[in-house]
Amino acid sequence: MRRLIDLSMEVFQGMMTYPNVAKPVIVEMETYSQMAKSVGTDAYGVNEITNHCMIVTGDHIGTHIDSWGHVNPTAPRAEGIPIEYCYGDGVVLDLTSKKAGEEITPADLERAEAALGGYRIKPLDIVLLRTDAAKKRLEKTYLTDHPGMTKEAVHFILDKGVKVMGIDAIGFDPPVAQMFERKKFWEAHRVMREREYYHLENMCNLDEIPAPYHSFTVSVLPVKWRGASAAPVRAVAIINS
DSSP states (O other), rough: OOOOOOOOBBOOTTTOOOOOOOOOOOEEEEEEHHHHHTTGGGGGGGOOOOOOEEEETTTSSSSSEEGGGOOOOOOGGGGGGGGSSSEEEEEEEEOOTTTOOOOOOOHHHHHHHTTTTOOOOOOOOEEEOOOOOGGGTGGGGGSOOEEEEHHHHHHHHTTTTTOOEESSSSSSSSOOOHHHHHHSSSGGGGGGGSSOOOOEEEEOOOSSTTSSSSSEEEEOOOOOOOOOOOEEEEEEEEEEE
């Protein structure tokens, strides 16, 4: 029996977006009847065909994966994200005890891994960091009420052979205000200047993945946008029972 859990955020006009990221605009360009008129089928009694929309959006909107080139100017951008890293075994680390603005440390990750009942993160696992911040994704507090990774925590996971990790928060680092307070600016992101890795932001529904929180499949295949620094993802957990 196979069950799919959607880990992707809905994208819509007016949604919460990271500071300075262009908000999405989705506009219907032609209705069903306008399309019929524009192609001429209305003359034959076919008064409705299809509609189509124009979408204008930033590349860091909704559930997306950051390319290596998002931070490292010499690295490939979204078209170069290796898809072999984006489909594989998943593991959820429960970090819901972390409060808004707090840093996620290697010690936090060690405790979360120990709670998996003997499972140890292995190379190319896709590690999902559950904070439950996404439960407030329709509220303004979503922009500020989340913990974030430290650079040491990122290295801790990468040292296990992981290439892709994701978080159910608007940012992978702590909120902007806390970064300025600590004078530690996007240090988790900036690990990409030292090592190849990819992370997802704006995931959701990690709480729906059942125990034992591993031994399931994750698909986070990105759209192949040439030149973009990130790409949208339809993230899915595939549970086989």
